[in-house]
Amino acid sequence: MNFGLSFKPPAGESSSMDNLEKQLICPICLEMFTKPVVILPCQHNLCRKCASDVFQASNPLWQSRSSTAISTGGRFRCPSCRHEVVLDRHGVYGLQRNLLVENIIDIYKQESSRPLHAQAEQQQQQLMCEEHGEERINIYCLSCETPTCSMCKVFGAHKDCEVAPLQNVYKRQKTELSDGIAILVADNDRMQAIMSQMEDICRTIEENGCRQKQALCDKFDTLYGILEERKKELVESVSREQDRKLRHVRGLIRRHGDHLEGAVKLVETAIQSMEEPQMAIFLQSAKDVFKKISDTAKASYLERAEPGYESMAQFVIDTDDVADVLRGIDFQTGPQTEDDDDLEDDGEDLFAADGDPVRH
Numbered sequence: 001m002n003f004g005l006s007f008k009p010p011a012g013e014s015s016s017m018d019n020l021e022k023q024l025i026c027p028i029c030l031e032m033f034t035k036p037v038v039i040l041p042c043q044h045n046l047c048r049k050c051a052s053d054v055f056q057a058s059n060p061l062w063q064s065r066s067s068t069a070i071s072t073g074g075r076f077r078c079p080s081c082r083h084e085v086v087l088d089r090h091g092v093y094g095l096q097r098n099l100l101v102e103n104i105i106d107i108y109k110q111e112s113s114r115p116l117h118a119q120a121e122q123q124q125q126q127l128m129c130e131e132h133g134e135e136r137i138n139i140y141c142l143s144c145e146t147p148t149c150s151m152c153k154v155f156g157a158h159k160d161c162e163v164a165p166l167q168n169v170y171k172r173q174k175t176e177l178s179d180g181i182a183i184l185v186a187d188n189d190r191m192q193a194i195m196s197q198m199e200d201i202c203r204t205i206e207e208n209g210c211r212q213k214q215a216l217c218d219k220f221d222t223l224y225g226i227l228e229e230r231k232k233e234l235v236e237s238v239s240r241e242q243d244r245k246l247r248h249v250r251g252l253i254r255r256h257g258d259h260l261e262g263a264v265k266l267v268e269t270a271i272q273s274m275e276e277p278q279m280a281i282f283l284q285s286a287k288d289v290f291k292k293i294s295d296t297a298k299a300s301y302l303e304r305a306e307p308g309y310e311s312m313a314q315f316v317i318d319t320d321d322v323a324d325v326l327r328g329i330d331f332q333t334g335p336q337t338e339d340d341d342d343l344e345d346d347g348e349d350l351f352a353a354d355g356d357p358v359r360h
Contacts (some may be wrong), residue, residue: 024105026050027079029178037102038095045098052092053178054079057186077189079181108342131156140169223326230250238315249305263300266292 024032028050038048047055058076075086088094109123127137129149137147143161152158276282 020104020108024101024108028054028181029174033101033105037098037105038092039098039101040078040083040085040095042078042081042085044078044080044083045101046079048092048095048097050178050182051095053182054185055087055092055166057182058189060124077192079185082188082192094192138166139163140166234317238312241312241315245309249309252302252304256304259296259299259302263296266296 021032026033026045026047028046030174033045034047034049036048038051039045039049055067055074055076058074073086074091077084127147129135129137129152132149132151135149135151137149139148139150140146141148141153141158141161141163142159147155147166148163150157153161153163187208266289270293271281273285276285
């Protein structure tokens with residue numbers, strides 16, 4: 001089906017009026033704002049009905065205003081900037097009306113030579129069928145899903161098709177599109193909430209990881225401290241035994257030195273006695289020398305360090321078992337901690353068994 005558009009805008013229409021007209025279009029229904037116009041906290045505007053549709057799509061369980069039960073507030077996101085709008089118990093009716101925009105719309109409709117709805121009607125009236133030049137497009141072929149004219153239905157290609165008035169199909173599809181936009185906005189809000197919740201989980205994971213790493217480092221620092229303290233005690237034990245043995249051996253060295261010094265002097269005395277020419281004098285002095293030599297020989301068997309006395313083998317320790325224990329340090333496999341339980345609960349809230357996000 002071919003059809004043409006014969007409508008042309010007036011030559012005197014200014015671009016400023018077009019720009020103003022664009023500013024007065026609702027982002028939900030894509031038509032000029034209808035009273036009352038509500039202003040959101042982000043300063044964007046919506047028709048009250050469109051705001052109510054978006055709110056109901058985002059909060060399907062919220063009770064209507066006419067309900068006698070006490071209703072609670074809800075929230076939805078602005079379709080223009082995604083700013084979150086939090087409502088009180090009055091819902092959309094608690095939003096403030098934008099009287100300035102309403103007055104601008106009234107002035108625009110009064111000043112405009114052709115209001116927006118009149119232009120749309122004229123465009124539809126001026127939309128002519130190319131096959132039947134004098135016939136305007138006024139019906140919609142449901143079978144072929146295309147606009148057409150009455151002559152095409154009676155004599156043309158659409159005579160066996162199911163048709164409906166163009167205006168009815170237009171209004172129905174505009175309503176369906178508006179509802180679809182509201183559903184998309186609500187779904188975007190739900191997806192944004194899921195992403196925000198998962199971002200919170202990421203932050204919690206980072207915080208828990210840092211806390212566990214710090215606790216792990218503290219545990220190992222404690223072990224390092226115990227090892228250093230025990231090493232100091234054992235080194236002191238070895239040092240004490242080393243000093244004791246050194247004092248004992250050095251005392252024996254001094255005693256043997258004193259005995260050697262006396263023996264050397266006795267040898268000198270004996271040599272001097274050997275040089276005595278007088279026999280009587282020699283025999284008299286030799287008696288004392290023999291006695292000293294006998295006493296010195298008896299005292300020569302002094303205490304000495306036994307073989308192996310220098311050994312410190314008793315201080316050897318076996319750290320193999322302890323090393324195996326240290327290498328086997330690992331995380332406990334017992335019940336989960338409270339943080340792990342919280343993370344698991346969050347994950348169950350976000351995702352179903354098949355991995356798809358859970359719809360709340």
